[in-house]
Amino acid sequence: xxxxxxxxxxxxxxxxxxxxxxxxxxxxxxxxxxxxxxxxxxxxxxxxxxxxxxxxxxxxxxxxxxxxxxxxxxxxxxxxxxxxxxxxxxxxxxxxxxxxxxxxxxxxxxxxxxxxxxxxxxxxxxxxxxxxxxxxxxxxxxxxxxxxxxxxxxxxxxxxxxxxxxxxxxxxxxxxxxxxxxxxxxxxxxxxxxxxxxxxxxxxxxxxxxxxxxxxxxxxxxxxxxxxxxxxxxxxxxxxxxxxxxxxxxxxxxxxxxxxxxxxxxxxxxxxxxxxxxxxxxxxxxxxxxxxxxxxxxxxxxxxxxxxxxxxxxxxxxxxxxxxxxxx
Amino acid sequence: xxxxxxxxxxxxxxxxxxxxxxxxxxxxxxxxxxxxxxxxxxxxxxxxxxxxxxxxxxxxxxxxxxxxxxxxxxxxxxxxxxxxxxxxxxxxxxxxxxxxxxxxxxxxxxxxxxxxxxxxxxxxxxxxxxxxxxxxxxxxxxxxxxxxxxxxxxxxxxxxxxxxxxxxxxxxxxxxxxxxxxxxxxxxxxxxxxxxxxxxxxxxxxxxxxxxxxxxxxxxxxxxxxxxxxxxxxxxxxxxxxxxxxxxxxxxxxxxxxxxxxxxxxxxxxxxxxxxxxxxxxxxxxxxxxxxxxxxxxxxxxxxxxxxxxxxxxxxxxxxxxxxxxxx
Numbered sequence: 163x164x165x166x167x168x169x170x171x172x173x174x175x176x177x178x179x180x181x182x183x184x185x186x187x188x189x190x191x192x193x194x195x196x197x198x199x200x201x202x203x204x205x206x207x208x209x210x211x212x213x214x215x216x217x218x219x220x221x222x223x224x225x226x227x228x229x230x231x232x233x234x235x236x237x238x239x240x241x242x243x244x245x246x247x248x249x250x251x252x253x254x255x256x257x258x259x260x261x262x263x264x265x266x267x268x269x270x271x272x273x274x275x276x277x278x279x280x281x282x283x284x285x286x287x288x289x290x291x292x293x294x295x296x297x298x299x300x301x302x303x304x305x306x307x308x309x310x311x312x313x314x315x316x317x318x319x320x321x322x323x324x325x326x327x328x329x330x331x332x333x334x335x336x337x338x339x340x341x342x343x344x345x346x347x348x349x350x351x352x353x354x355x356x357x358x359x360x361x362x363x364x365x366x367x368x369x370x371x372x373x374x375x376x377x378x379x380x381x382x383x384x385x386x387x388x389x390x391x392x393x394x395x396x397x398x399x400x401x402x403x404x405x406x407x408x409x410x411x412x413x414x415x416x417x418x419x420x421x422x423x424x425x426x427x428x429x430x431x432x433x434x435x436x437x438x439x440x441x442x443x444x445x446x447x448x449x450x451x452x453x454x455x456x457x458x459x460x461x462x463x464x465x466x467x468x469x470x471x472x473x474x475x476x477x478x479x480x481x482x483x484x485x486x487x488x489x490x
Numbered sequence: 491x492x493x494x495x496x497x498x499x500x501x502x503x504x505x506x507x508x509x510x511x512x513x514x515x516x517x518x519x520x521x522x523x524x525x526x527x528x529x530x531x532x533x534x535x536x537x538x539x540x541x542x543x544x545x546x547x548x549x550x551x552x553x554x555x556x557x558x559x560x561x562x563x564x565x566x567x568x569x570x571x572x573x574x575x576x577x578x579x580x581x582x583x584x585x586x587x588x589x590x591x592x593x594x595x596x597x598x599x600x601x602x603x604x605x606x607x608x609x610x611x612x613x614x615x616x617x618x619x620x621x622x623x624x625x626x627x628x629x630x631x632x633x634x635x636x637x638x639x640x641x642x643x644x645x646x647x648x649x650x651x652x653x654x655x656x657x658x659x660x661x662x663x664x665x666x667x668x669x670x671x672x673x674x675x676x677x678x679x680x681x682x683x684x685x686x687x688x689x690x691x692x693x694x695x696x697x698x699x700x701x702x703x704x705x706x707x708x709x710x711x712x713x714x715x716x717x718x719x720x721x722x723x724x725x726x727x728x729x730x731x732x733x734x735x736x737x738x739x740x741x742x743x744x745x746x747x748x749x750x751x752x753x754x755x756x757x758x759x760x761x762x763x764x765x766x767x768x769x770x771x772x773x774x775x776x777x778x779x780x781x782x783x784x785x786x787x788x789x790x791x792x793x794x795x796x797x798x799x800x801x802x803x804x805x806x807x808x809x810x811x812x813x814x815x816x817x818x
Contacts, residue, residue, distance in 0.1 A: 329643045
């Protein structure tokens with residue numbers, strides 16, 4: 163079964179954020195009847211990112227914090243599926259302020275699930291975290307059945323929330339899909355290592371400070387590939403059923419390699435790399451991540467954008483927004 | 491390494507409850523310097539269960555709800571290890587009131603962990619749930635690395651809380667052990683299928699209503715065996731480290747068998763069993779549970795009390811408290 167877009171209304175939490183805004187675009191392109199966007203604009207974002215959709219009457223924006231959601235909130239009325247992408251997204255903040263991170267990323271999710279249960283909203287697509295939920299597996303390539311042993315609170319929160327997707331699906335006949343993805347990058351992103359490197363290199367094109375020893379090994383996925391993966395994974399939505407998918411490129415990339423790609427895409431030369439040292443970029447940083455994605459690959463999804471091309475597209479976007487004075 | 495009891499103070503949450511009160515006894519027997527008991531007495535329990543220890547100056551009772559715990563609460567001062575046994579214990583209530591269950595069993599645990607982090611309390615022993623965290627595994631025997639897919643909110647809550655034991659251990663140098671046990675029974679218990687059967691058979695010794703079809707297959711562990719398992723498992727406590735243990739008998743027992751054991755122990759005959767029907771006793775009831783306990787078995791623990799003997803001990807206790815007018 164796959165979702166009937168044309169006759170239904172949808173909710174996107176965090177719809178003014180980087181990934182969430184692409185989810186809204188996706189739903190509108192799919193012909194969704196209507197999209198309600200819930201966002202507290204906490205990340206300095208703005209509903210202007212959705213202005214065209216708002217002007218076209220496809221999207222309604224509601225400024226609301228997910229921690230304030232109540233079971234009978236009117237926004238859930240007649241909603242067919244919630245795309246839950248609102249989150250406190252920073253691992254370092256989750257480490258410094260564990261209770262705050264918990265309240266947004268777990269309590270907020272439970273509040274949404276409880277409203278769905280109360281108003282019989284059938285489906286949820288959830289943004290989890292393949293990069294942090296499994297914890298440190300070393301050379302072990304984690305598949306969806308690998309045990310979850312998060313080493314930071316962001317990963318704990320995403321894993322904790324997923325436990326409730328599992329129980330709510332069974333108990334209240336919801337259908338839920340969890341997308342366990344890693345680092346997502348591309349236009350509109352104002353977060354993550356590439357964005358940080360861009361700003362550091364703008365400030366000083368001769369020297370780049372790299373957190374850790376540069377050897378941390380992760381996966382990076384271009385935003386359009388994530389949206390395609392979501393489209394494929396959400397075809398498994400069915401009532402009473404919970405399903406999780408690892409979503410990642412097959413290749414891993416070191417932070418050093420990201421640094422080189424950024425330098426090249428920005429047209430710089432002879433940049434000196436300076437390392438803060440240690441094998442983690444920050445407390446709770448997972449040193450090495452590799453995900454087994456054979457489950458979603460078997461459904462026909464593979465990423466299309468190589469990292470060299472993706473970085474170039476992203477850097478071009480960052481340069482352009484900077485020139486337009488819209489850089490944050 | 492194992493815990494130094496004599497020179498240290500300990501905290502037991504839920505210490506006035508069934509299992510918690512045995513944990514307090516255990517700590518006092520081990521020679522603990524002092525034990526702080528945190529309990530909200532929500533289950534109709536009383537600190538009188540600890541009266542001897544209180545009179546002996548070994549135990550201080552603080553009436554407090556774990557949902558109200560703040561990072562700098564004075565009860566955590568100088569505590570060496572928290573034995574966290576306070577919980578909303580009922581699966582049916584967790585299904586009917588998911589947010590309430592979440593706030594006690596997850597939020598409460600995070601609040602305790604956050605206070606431990608703030609005041610550098612090194613160790614936690616956590617009461618998790620081998621019977622509900624794994625969800626429905628059918629004939630698969632779950633070991634500690636089996637993926638968690640809870641089908642009720644009680645199991646989701648215990649699994650969610652465990653994710654934070656994992657992250658907090660790594661991030662803040664705590665040492666945590668999670669005890670994944672199933673049904674625990676024995677004197678002082680006022681919860682669970684045996685207690686229900688006892689009361690039903692007292693009210694009507696000729697007929698016993700059984701929830702479901704009686705074929706649900708679970709494990710039942712006598713309270714003293716659990717305390718011994720806790721003693722063994724807690725020897726793995728070390729800073730920066732999280733460890734989970736399945737704790738269970740090797741044999742499983744059907745609800746029908748429990749009914750027969752209760753009838754025999756109560757000295758009844760010709761009791762007619764009446765089934766409410768269906769393969770679950772209640773929504774979210776896990777039909778079949780079998781745990782692989784080889785991890786803790788390898789450390790030298792095996793259960794000592796056969797179920798026939800345990801049921802008899804428990805029934806004798808229930809009869810006695812009833813005669814003393816102390817049955818609840």
